[in-house]
Amino acid sequence: MVSVLLATFVSFSCVARTMGTRLFDRNLAYSSPFANAPHLSHDTRSLQARHVQFVKRQHQLDDTVSSNGFTDEHYPTFYGGDFSSSPWIYNGGVNFTHSESSHPVASGDPLQDSILLWTRAVPAGAPPDQSIPVCVTFKIFDNEGLSGRPLDAGDAFTTYDVDWTLKVEANNLQPDSHYWFQFSDCTDPDIVSPVGTTRTIASPDTPAEEVNGGKPLTLAVFSCSRYQDGWFNAYGVAAHNTSADFFVHLGDYIYESLGDGAPIGRAVAGKELATIADYRQRLNQYRTDPGLVYAHQKAPWITVWDDHEVADQAWKAGTADTNDTSVGCSFSPSGACFTDRKLAAVRAYHEWMPIRQVDPDDKLRIWRNFQIGKLLDLTMLDTRQYDRDITDLYYNTVIKSIADEMNRSLMGSEQEAWFYETLSNSKARGAVWRVVGQQIVFTMLNEDDGLDVDAWDGYRANRNRVLDHLYSNEISNTIILSGDSHANWVSDLAHPNQTVTYDPITGNGAIGVEFAGTAVSSTSTFGPGISPADANKLSARYVAANIDLQWSEGSYRGFFTLALDAHQANATYWAMRNVSTV
Numbered sequence: 001m002v003s004v005l006l007a008t009f010v011s012f013s014c015v016a017r018t019m020g021t022r023l024f025d026r027n028l029a030y031s032s033p034f035a036n037a038p039h040l041s042h043d044t045r046s047l048q049a050r051h052v053q054f055v056k057r058q059h060q061l062d063d064t065v066s067s068n069g070f071t072d073e074h075y076p077t078f079y080g081g082d083f084s085s086s087p088w089i090y091n092g093g094v095n096f097t098h099s100e101s102s103h104p105v106a107s108g109d110p111l112q113d114s115i116l117l118w119t120r121a122v123p124a125g126a127p128p129d130q131s132i133p134v135c136v137t138f139k140i141f142d143n144e145g146l147s148g149r150p151l152d153a154g155d156a157f158t159t160y161d162v163d164w165t166l167k168v169e170a171n172n173l174q175p176d177s178h179y180w181f182q183f184s185d186c187t188d189p190d191i192v193s194p195v196g197t198t199r200t201i202a203s204p205d206t207p208a209e210e211v212n213g214g215k216p217l218t219l220a221v222f223s224c225s226r227y228q229d230g231w232f233n234a235y236g237v238a239a240h241n242t243s244a245d246f247f248v249h250l251g252d253y254i255y256e257s258l259g260d261g262a263p264i265g266r267a268v269a270g271k272e273l274a275t276i277a278d279y280r281q282r283l284n285q286y287r288t289d290p291g292l293v294y295a296h297q298k299a300p301w302i303t304v305w306d307d308h309e310v311a312d313q314a315w316k317a318g319t320a321d322t323n324d325t326s327v328g329c330s331f332s333p334s335g336a337c338f339t340d341r342k343l344a345a346v347r348a349y350h351e352w353m354p355i356r357q358v359d360p361d362d363k364l365r366i367w368r369n370f371q372i373g374k375l376l377d378l379t380m381l382d383t384r385q386y387d388r389d390i391t392d393l394y395y396n397t398v399i400k401s402i403a404d405e406m407n408r409s410l411m412g413s414e415q416e417a418w419f420y421e422t423l424s425n426s427k428a429r430g431a432v433w434r435v436v437g438q439q440i441v442f443t444m445l446n447e448d449d450g451l452d453v454d455a456w457d458g459y460r461a462n463r464n465r466v467l468d469h470l471y472s473n474e475i476s477n478t479i480i481l482s483g484d485s486h487a488n489w490v491s492d493l494a495h496p497n498q499t500v501t502y503d504p505i506t507g508n509g510a511i512g513v514e515f516a517g518t519a520v521s522s523t524s525t526f527g528p529g530i531s532p533a534d535a536n537k538l539s540a541r542y543v544a545a546n547i548d549l550q551w552s553e554g555s556y557r558g559f560f561t562l563a564l565d566a567h568q569a570n571a572t573y574w575a576m577r578n579v580s581t582v
């Protein structure tokens with residue numbers, strides 16, 4: 001046994017000398033979300049030092065049998081136990097399956113030659129000393145049988161520090177191609193994860209007609225999945241019953257709130273989310289839903305967050321129930337200050353989601369653009385957490401009266417400038433479509449209870465700036481995707497109430513369209529459990545009252561797909577029959 005351990009040690013010290021922190025660094029979970037802010041990412045040199053220190057201590061104990069003379073420079077474990085029989089790299093087996101029904105592999109943020117692969121590798125049995133990493137191998141192949149040489153492969157560490165998550169970038173891939181990937185335990189290649197399927201995007205210069213081999217490219221678009229409100233059947237149907245190429249999530253992937261879900265057996269564990277442990281636990285629980293698990297395994301995801309990934313009605317400096325003030329953070333029921341809560345949420349999100357860190361120097365930035373051949377630009381915005389001016393927090397009724405102020409922004413000036421430039425670049429490079437994935441409903445919507453000033457209706461000058469940019473630069477074929485509202489809406493993009501150049505009957509004069517989707521499971525804003533017939537009555541009234549609105553539906557939970565080719569874009573709205581049962 002000792003010789004086995006020493007053999008492992010020898011090979012490890014070789015690793016340590018020649019590669020330094022490489023095996024830690026390869027796992028992007030350590031550097032997310034803020035790679036260049038040492039206090040907000042993990043310093044892999046100190047993790048490496050902790051590991052080496054542990055190994056030295058164990059080595060000395062094994063060599064000398066007694067610990068006399070051993071100087072412990074660094075307390076290696078919060079358990080405080082004697083781990084002298086532990087291996088240097090955990091070799092007690094890895095559990096890639098954290099529940100009977102879950103298959104935790106995922107991929108995301110595809111580029112033309114690379115993609116992020118994600119898994120979670122939990123030590124099987126008793127957890128090891130905190131200093132000991134689990135070592136995971138990844139391999140990506142161009143065939144379902146995983147035969148031949150992988151296009152990319154490598155090892156990376158994960159530890160309790162990042163909740164055993166592992167996020168690696170697979171490189172050397174071809175544009176617009178399909179791939180199969182698998183993880184295994186470095187110390188026992190027979191312990192493998194399920195196989196995930198994924199794909200890259202076309203290179204920017206690919207002619208629109210040739211993207212996806214000439215077949216329409218399909219996005220499946222989701223928002224608002226509240227665990228205790230229903231099963232995530234929408235994800236499962238999209239994965240099993242559509243040929244969607246990419247899964248786009250517009251936010252509210254998790255909810256911070258409680259709710260026992262008793263009628264459907266879907267209680268959430270824990271408390272209202274505030275600490276990093278809370279957010280991790282919630283993400284972990286969500287990832288046991290069979291529809292969600294399969295959807296991550298099946299296709300690459302491109303995600304942005306909305307408010308509930310942090311907390312309800314988030315804006316740049318608070319949420320409905322948390323803010324930092326000069327007198328402290330006593331308003332928060334969780335007791336956590338807003339800033340701490342937001343950082344905890346963001347870090348857990350980056351650990352668990354297959355999302356890239358866009359800019360290591362730009363705190364919080366997830367707004368980013370994907371050039372998918374000359375067919376489309378997929379532009380993902382953050383109207384919520386990045387730099388949003390104050391929103392409706394229920395107690396601050398002033399928002400309705402300031403909604404027209406010129407200086408109110410949903411994105412902040414930096415992101416706004418980038419967004420307009422991205423739209424212009426997309427036209428200039430000859431992309432057929434501009435698809436904008438973002439959180440909240442864009443079109444003016446007068447419902448029975450008035451305007452929702454937490455949506456673009458509360459930031460009307462910002463909306464005008466977007467429309468002005470599109471109109472004055474004659475940027476056509478813009479498709480805005482929206483979530484957040486828990487109902488379906490299809491609208492023309494035109495200045496609100498403007499019927500001089502825009503004709504709501506023919507659509508002439510519109511500069512684009514908005515497809516807003518219902519929730520995966522969160523209850524209808526038309527009324528919880530409202531029947532299709534009753535919802536349709538409301539929809540008819542809203543379509544009549546709102547010039548730009550063309551169609552609405554508010555009873556069903558579900559998602560929509562957007563199929564694009566060089567000539568047409570088709571949105572198909574999918575309604576789940578019942579989310580009370582799987």
Ligand SMILES: *[C@@H]1O[C@H](CO)[C@@H](O)[C@H](O)[C@H]1NC(C)=O
Pocket residue numbers: 093095097098099100123124125
């Ligand atoms: C892996 O996790 C599952 C679910 O928690 C559990 O039933 C199983 O015993 C675990 N396997 C090992 C080897 O720990």
Ligand SMILES: *[C@@H]1O[C@H](CO)[C@@H](O)[C@H](O)[C@H]1NC(C)=O
Pocket residue numbers: 237240241
């Ligand atoms: C969807 O896919 C599942 C799993 O393959 C299958 O059982 C089901 O019949 C399909 N549903 C429809 C409506 O095609």
Ligand SMILES: *[C@@H]1O[C@H](CO)[C@@H](O)[C@H](O)[C@H]1NC(C)=O
Pocket residue numbers: 318320321322323324325331395
């Ligand atoms: C913080 O929240 C409290 C109530 O929850 C509110 O009275 C106060 O005005 C808020 N402060 C700021 C700066 O938003």
Ligand SMILES: *[C@@H]1O[C@H](CO)[C@@H](O)[C@H](O)[C@H]1NC(C)=O
Pocket residue numbers: 389405407408
């Ligand atoms: C916007 O301008 C108004 C009026 O000048 C001012 O009261 C407000 O503080 C400004 N808001 C922001 C977000 O800068």
Ligand SMILES: *[C@@H]1O[C@H](CO)[C@@H](O)[C@H](O)[C@H]1NC(C)=O
Pocket residue numbers: 444496497
């Ligand atoms: C649009 O017209 C409606 C009905 O006349 C009015 O209530 C609303 O204030 C107008 N909105 C804007 C942005 O002009």
Ligand SMILES: *[C@@H]1O[C@H](CO)[C@@H](O)[C@H](O)[C@H]1NC(C)=O
Pocket residue numbers: 216563564565568569570
């Ligand atoms: C859109 O739907 C029409 C009518 O069903 C079909 O002819 C066309 O091929 C579809 N286009 C795309 C891009 O899906």
Ligand SMILES: *[C@@H]1O[C@H](CO)[C@@H](O)[C@H](O)[C@H]1NC(C)=O
Pocket residue numbers: 577578579580581
């Ligand atoms: C949904 O399924 C549950 C459980 O089978 C059932 O009790 C409920 O009536 C169904 N709801 C609808 C609207 O069909």
